[in-house]
Amino acid sequence: MPITRTAIALSLGLFAGAGHALEMETKTLDELYADALAEGGEFVLRAGGDEPSQIDYYLERFKERFPDLRVTHSVDVSINHAPRFDNARAAGGEENIPDVIQFQTLHDFNYYMERGLLDAYKPANWDKVYPDHKDPHGRWMGLYGVTFSNYVNLDMVDPDNPPRDALDYLDPSLKGRIILTYPHDDDAVLYQFWNLKEAYGWDYLEKLVAQEPVWTRGTAMPYHAVNNGWYAASFTTFWAFENFPGLNTAFMLPEDDYFLTWFQSAGIPTQAKNKAAAKLYLNWMLSEDMQGSWLQFPVRMDIEAPGGYGSVLRHNTSPGDFHRWMLKRPMVERFRDQMRQLIGPAHGPEAVDLDYTVKPE
Structure with a gap:
C-alpha cells in the first residue's frame, strides 16, 4: 500500500471498526x-x-x-x-x-x-x-489532593504569630522544637526542600538544619507529635483543612511561600x-x-475544598509541577544524595512500623 493519508490512518486505527474512543x-x-x-x-x-x-x-x-x-x-x-x-x-x-x-x-x-x-x-x-x-x-x-504545610501546636507557639513561611522556622525560639520528615526518605518532602533551596538558597537549608529539628521517617509522625504536644511545629505533614475538635492545633498554608500539593x-x-x-x-x-x-x-x-479554601487553582501551589519534577529522576536522585549528606542517613524503623505513641528524640 502506498504511504498515503489513508494508509497512515489505517495503521493508527483511526477508522471506524479499527478502534473507538473510550x-x-x-x-x-x-x-x-x-x-x-x-x-x-x-x-x-x-x-x-x-x-x-x-x-x-x-x-x-x-x-x-x-x-x-x-x-x-x-x-x-x-x-x-x-x-x-x-x-x-x-x-x-x-x-x-x-x-x-x-x-x-x-x-x-x-x-x-x-x-x-x-x-x-x-x-x-x-x-x-x-x-x-x-x-x-x-x-x-x-x-484526591494531598497538601503538606504548616501544622502547629497553639499551646507551644505564639497563636497570633505562628510559623507559616520558611524564614519563620529560623526563629531562635523554635530551636529544637521542630519535627521534620527526612527529605531523602520521601519524594514529596524532598520536593519541598528542593523548592526551599530554589527560593532561599542552600544557605537556608544549612540554617534550618542548625535549628536542630528532630528528624523522623514518614510524614505521619509529625502530626502525631504536634497533636501530642511533643513538638511545636512541622511543615512536612498533612492535616485536615478544618481542624478536628478537641485539639488546640492549626493546619495553615503559608502567607507568601509556594507550597506542595499533589x-x-x-x-x-x-x-x-x-x-x-x-x-x-x-x-x-x-x-x-x-x-x-x-x-x-x-x-x-x-x-470546592472544605474550610473556605475553594479550588486548588486559587492558591500558590502546583500539583502539575510536582508531577513534572517527579519525572526528572536523575535530578531528583542527585538532590536526594545531597540531603543525605547534609542531614545524615535516615534512622529508625520504616514509617509503617513506627510506634506513634512514643515521642521521637
Missing part, C-alpha cells in the same frame, strides 16, 4: 457493586501512605457502603509498594497483583502506562477531574483479577459523596 462509565454504583459481587466479591488495594490506618478515613466508608465486598488492603510508602508491584508482575500470573495501585510516586504511572501495564478506564465523573491530573486515555487518574493517583493493573471491584472503587472515589467530604483539595473541578 467512553465514561454509565453504570450506577449499585450496578457496579452487583458486578463486583458476581465477579467474586473480592477487592485488593495497595495504597501509598505512612501508617497502616492512614486511609481508614475513607476506606471504612467504602466498606460500609458496599458491605458484602471483601476488601484486602495494605498501606506503605509508595517507594516500597511500587517495586513490590514490579516483582509481582515479574513473577507472572495474577497472584499478588492488586486490583488498584494508588501511589504518590506519580512517575511510576508514566512508566506503567508507556509499557501497557494499566487498563484504560474512565469512571463516571471523569470529565470533572482536572485535566492535568489524569491520563486523557484513562490509564491513571488523580483521586493528587494521589491510581490505576487498574492489566493483570488485576477483580476488575469489576476495581471499577467500583474508582467510581466511588470520584463520587460526590467521597469528593465532597475529602479533608483537603478534591480532584474534581466542580467541588
Whole structure:
C-alpha cells in the first residue's frame, strides 16, 4: 500500500471498526457493586501512605457502603509498594497483583502506562477531574489532593504569630522544637526542600538544619507529635483543612511561600483479577459523596475544598509541577544524595512500623 493519508490512518486505527474512543462509565454504583459481587466479591488495594490506618478515613466508608465486598488492603510508602508491584508482575500470573495501585510516586504511572501495564478506564465523573491530573486515555487518574504545610501546636507557639513561611522556622525560639520528615526518605518532602533551596538558597537549608529539628521517617509522625504536644511545629505533614475538635492545633498554608500539593493517583493493573471491584472503587472515589467530604483539595473541578479554601487553582501551589519534577529522576536522585549528606542517613524503623505513641528524640 502506498504511504498515503489513508494508509497512515489505517495503521493508527483511526477508522471506524479499527478502534473507538473510550467512553465514561454509565453504570450506577449499585450496578457496579452487583458486578463486583458476581465477579467474586473480592477487592485488593495497595495504597501509598505512612501508617497502616492512614486511609481508614475513607476506606471504612467504602466498606460500609458496599458491605458484602471483601476488601484486602495494605498501606506503605509508595517507594516500597511500587517495586513490590514490579516483582509481582515479574513473577507472572495474577497472584499478588492488586486490583488498584494508588501511589504518590506519580512517575511510576508514566512508566506503567508507556509499557501497557494499566487498563484504560474512565469512571463516571471523569470529565470533572482536572485535566492535568489524569491520563486523557484513562490509564491513571488523580483521586484526591494531598497538601503538606504548616501544622502547629497553639499551646507551644505564639497563636497570633505562628510559623507559616520558611524564614519563620529560623526563629531562635523554635530551636529544637521542630519535627521534620527526612527529605531523602520521601519524594514529596524532598520536593519541598528542593523548592526551599530554589527560593532561599542552600544557605537556608544549612540554617534550618542548625535549628536542630528532630528528624523522623514518614510524614505521619509529625502530626502525631504536634497533636501530642511533643513538638511545636512541622511543615512536612498533612492535616485536615478544618481542624478536628478537641485539639488546640492549626493546619495553615503559608502567607507568601509556594507550597506542595499533589493528587494521589491510581490505576487498574492489566493483570488485576477483580476488575469489576476495581471499577467500583474508582467510581466511588470520584463520587460526590467521597469528593465532597475529602479533608483537603478534591480532584474534581466542580467541588470546592472544605474550610473556605475553594479550588486548588486559587492558591500558590502546583500539583502539575510536582508531577513534572517527579519525572526528572536523575535530578531528583542527585538532590536526594545531597540531603543525605547534609542531614545524615535516615534512622529508625520504616514509617509503617513506627510506634506513634512514643515521642521521637
